[in-house]
Amino acid sequence: MGVGQRDYEKESTRNATVEDCYRKNHIHKTYEFAKKKREEYEKLDKAVMSIWESCELLNEFVDESDPDLDEPQIEHLLQSTEAIRRDYPDQDWLHLTALIHDLGKVLLHPAFGGQPQWSVVGDTFPLGCDFDESVVHHKFFKENPDYQNPSFNTKFGIYSENCGLDKVSMSWGHDEYMYLVAKGNNTTLPSVGLFIIRFHSFYALHRAGAYTYLMNNEDREMLKWLKLFNKYDLYSKSKVRIDVEKVKPYYLSLIDKVN
Ligand SMILES: O[C@H]1[C@H](O)[C@@H](O)[C@H](O)[C@@H](O)[C@H]1O
Ligand SMILES: [Fe+2]
Numbered sequence: 001m002g003v004g005q006r007d008y009e010k011e012s013t014r015n016a017t018v019e020d021c022y023r024k025n026h027i028h029k030t031y032e033f034a035k036k037k038r039e040e041y042e043k044l045d046k047a048v049m050s051i052w053e054s055c056e057l058l059n060e061f062v063d064e065s066d067p068d069l070d071e072p073q074i075e076h077l078l079q080s081t082e083a084i085r086r087d088y089p090d091q092d093w094l095h096l097t098a099l100i101h102d103l104g105k106v107l108l109h110p111a112f113g114g115q116p117q118w119s120v121v122g123d124t125f126p127l128g129c130d131f132d133e134s135v136v137h138h139k140f141f142k143e144n145p146d147y148q149n150p151s152f153n154t155k156f157g158i159y160s161e162n163c164g165l166d167k168v169s170m171s172w173g174h175d176e177y178m179y180l181v182a183k184g185n186n187t188t189l190p191s192v193g194l195f196i197i198r199f200h201s202f203y204a205l206h207r208a209g210a211y212t213y214l215m216n217n218e219d220r221e222m223l224k225w226l227k228l229f230n231k232y233d234l235y236s237k238s239k240v241r242i243d244v245e246k247v248k249p250y251y252l253s254l255i256d257k258v259n
């Protein structure tokens with residue numbers, strides 16, 4: 001295992017939880033499920049909440065799919081944003097992208113429908129075509145009904161080569177939800193910021209290099225930023241706690257700027 005590589009195989013109680021989460025995730029996340037959830041949640045009719053309030057709301061949750069992180073989610077948001085801010089002080093769109101990238105996990109909260117962990121967290125993957133071997137815990141897909149569907153279970157499935165990721169139906173989760181929320185609120189984030197939010201859990205693409213044949217040229221440009229972002233999403237996870245009250249004023253002004 002290289003430094004910073006996620007170890008899903010090591011025997012531990014943490015990994016047993018992670019594995020169980022992915023078992024349910026892979027069995028239930030079908031093309032149909034994603035379609036239904038998208039239709040339900042793109043109405044944006046669950047609750048009205050500010051960005052900072054959503055960050056605080058996430059504090060009560062620990063992500064059951066994450067082998068590396070036991071800290072509350074707000075720590076992760078601030079740690080990754082602080083790290084990216086240190087290296088790219090002038091790119092405020094990148095700071096905001098990092099701050100909000102996981103806010104879709106509010107789906108776990110009763111105010112947003114209290115969705116189960118398996119439906120909200122974990123890596124994402126395309127639906128309507130083959131499940132690539134590089135997707136974590138791939139073995140559980142055998143029990144996913146799409147696995148047997150002949151229109152879906154080929155390399156391209158329902159897609160054509162280089163169709164562009166925008167056309168691809170990704171498994172439902174916090175990425176797609178936050179993308180819908182940002183778009184539906186007419187965000188001022190550049191399209192690459194939205195791309196990062198929407199595909200940050202697509203590890204099979206940005207870490208393993210699978211599914212590249214679904215990308216178009218624009219996706220290939222944006223993938224560079226997604227890879228850069230991923231370094232901060234992963235490697236900033238640490239036990240060094242952030243002084244929330246100290247950094248809060250900067251974030252409030254950042255949020256203000258884009259609203
Ligand atoms: O366990 C993690 C976590 O749920 C992240 O928020 C998600 O983006 C990753 O893809 C996943 O591996
Ligand atoms: Fe995430």
Ligand SMILES: [Fe+2]
Pocket residue numbers: 076101102233
């Ligand atoms: Fe994250």
